[in-house]
Amino acid sequence: MLTMTQINYIRNLYFNEGKTKTEISRITKLDIKTVRKYIEKQDFNLEISKPHNFGISILDPFKEIIDKWIEDDKIMRKKQRHTATKIYDRLRNEYLYNGSYRTVADYFKTRKKDIWNQSASAIPLQHKMGEMQVDFGAIQFWSKSELINGFSLNVTFPFSNAGYLQIFRGENQQCLFEGLINIFKYINGIPKKIWFDNMSTAVKKILKGGERELTDEFSRFKNHFNFDAVFCNPASGNEKGSVENKVGYLRRNLLVPAPVVDNIKQFNEALLELCYQDLNRAHYIKGDLILELHKLDKENLLSIPNTEFDPALIKILKADKCGRFTLEGKFRYSSAPKFAGENLRLKIGATEVTVLDSNLNEIVIHERLYGDLPKDVINWLPYLTQLSRHPRAIKYSGIYELFPCKITEQLKNLSEEKEKQIFKFMAEVTEDKGFEKALEIIDECLEKDISSLDNMKMYLKSKLDNYPKVESLKISNNPLIMKELSPNIGIYDALLKNLGEVN
Known part of the structure; x- marks a missing residue:
């Protein structure tokens, strides 16, 4: 497989310099089929890989040593600086390196360009229609x-x-x-x-x-x-x-x-x-x-390719014990508790972060976080749905670490069945009204010792429907008032007598 630099060179020869595919094959010493493949290629999207084992280079333990030798060469005369061969020989003799010369030479070439960076020369400025x-x-x-x-x-x-x-x-x-x-x-x-x-x-x-x-x-x-x-x-x-x-x-x-x-x-x-x-x-x-x-x-514009380009960055990160992962060293996102300790595939876009499992199925989509200070974002629904089905997993999930302390203490004192009811209710409210509203209702229910699913639903309905409060009837002990309220039974006797006469 060719590097992007080689692909750029092939396409530049064809599209900008007008070379034929045969000429490019002769210049690059590549097979004509390879040249044709990268000239006709229209889709440069990066494929998301399935899980695989990543190898470790035999040169990794020696890279810092090589970097130091290259850096030290800055104060040396040109004829006394390291070459790739000299570095290879020193690694073998002084550090018992047993890898190949080519591995050392490739790394030396790349790192020397990085460390000995040079300023660019001037580029003529000329604008035409469509630039x-x-x-x-x-x-x-x-x-x-x-x-x-x-x-x-x-x-x-x-x-x-x-x-x-x-x-x-x-x-x-x-x-x-x-x-x-x-x-x-x-x-x-x-x-x-x-x-x-x-x-x-x-x-x-x-x-x-x-x-x-x-x-x-x-x-x-x-x-x-x-x-x-x-x-x-x-x-x-x-x-x-x-x-x-x-x-x-x-x-x-x-x-x-x-x-x-x-x-x-x-x-x-x-x-x-x-x-x-x-x-x-x-x-x-x-x-x-x-x-x-x-x-x-x-x-003077070029046509838009038929294949869409996905601008998202693809990353593979391991979730922590709560199923969370961190980007840019300060932004923490959730996935779901069942993915704790597993590798997650991430599609990181300009405004969204999409979390995928090992089969590339979507787990959750977050708004991408920005700013100077650390932030957390949690989609609670996967956590609550999972826990409502498997309440015994609650104490192993780390979910309590994510709740306010007051609610955490109240939940720990409940039975397993009541916890299951509460998490099921919390999942339903979160999906419909959001997690903050769910926490508010659960807190009130726990304060009032309401923990069955049906009763919590009735309480929520009463909150949302804003039922009016009925004032309690106040009875006075004043005998005068009580006397005034005494019924006159004679009225009923008269009515019954008249009713009998009609019949």
Whole structure:
């Protein structure tokens, strides 16, 4: 299987330099079938693997030693620095390394490029119809009564000065991919050339001579949509000045005052419409309407591939004893108690984290967490449903660690059957009204010693229906009042007598 770098080279020769498949086969010394496979390939989605055993490289214990030797070479004369052969010989003689020379040479080559990083050379700036520039900018918006520090993904077409905007909680790879895909679909095409700065989501490192080593994920994205990625020189924002200016313009005109965003995906759809309406104004230099100039951009776009691209990041993580897992070292998510200690497959998108089991079945979908402080998010339904069926598993599940202390103490004093009833009721209320409402009702029921399922349901119904309270009848002991309330039986005698006379 070829590396992404090799695939990029083959596709560049064919699509950008006009080489034939036969010529590419001769240049790369690859079989013509292999060349044809990667030229005609349209789907660069990453497949989610089933569980398998991951091997450990024999070189792993020696990598820190090699890194130190390469780092120490920075102060040495060029002719006295390590070569791959010298490192291999030292490892064998000094550390009894018994692996292959090729393993050492491949690692040395990669690490030396990382440690001896060089600045890129200049890239000429030239824009044509249909070319696009990309950049992130800092923004704020309201969500659930909280002011969020977020980011805007901005694109502009320098030829027409048309610009589009998408907002996200972060500026990670999934936000970049999802935002660009949304824009590609909206304009119904792919720019042939897209300009980026050296964002870490796309560039792994800058090589000598101005070449970039791209991340595998960005290479898959680029190859799937078949555009040519161009990167600016470091600290040279003027090379993509069009989008630099557009970041501020779109923020001032579309995001002031700070908008209220209940659903980011829906808001982004509306933003694209607002951006399109903004094109109905004159170009600041050319005088023509931006909308008309943008039509020329669109005439020079590539077609959108038939195969959808999934921008999600795929990860495999082990769940803790409560079935939870942690991302980015500070955000903890739930799965279900039965997956405690097992490997979970995660699809991490810009706004959602989807949890899959070993058969790739969906367990739960969470809103993706962002921010500087640690946070937890729990979908309670899988926990409560599981425990209502298997109450004996409660004390082994770790579920009590996730409840408020007051409720935990009350539950521990109940019988197994009552616990089962309560968890079943809690699962039903959580699915219908949410976990916070379920906790509120359970707390009140426990305080009133209500623990049977039917009685809890009746109590909930009375709460939701807002039954009016009936005031109790107050009887006075005052004999005068009691006397006034005494019935006059003679009235009934008279009625009965009259009734008899009629008959």
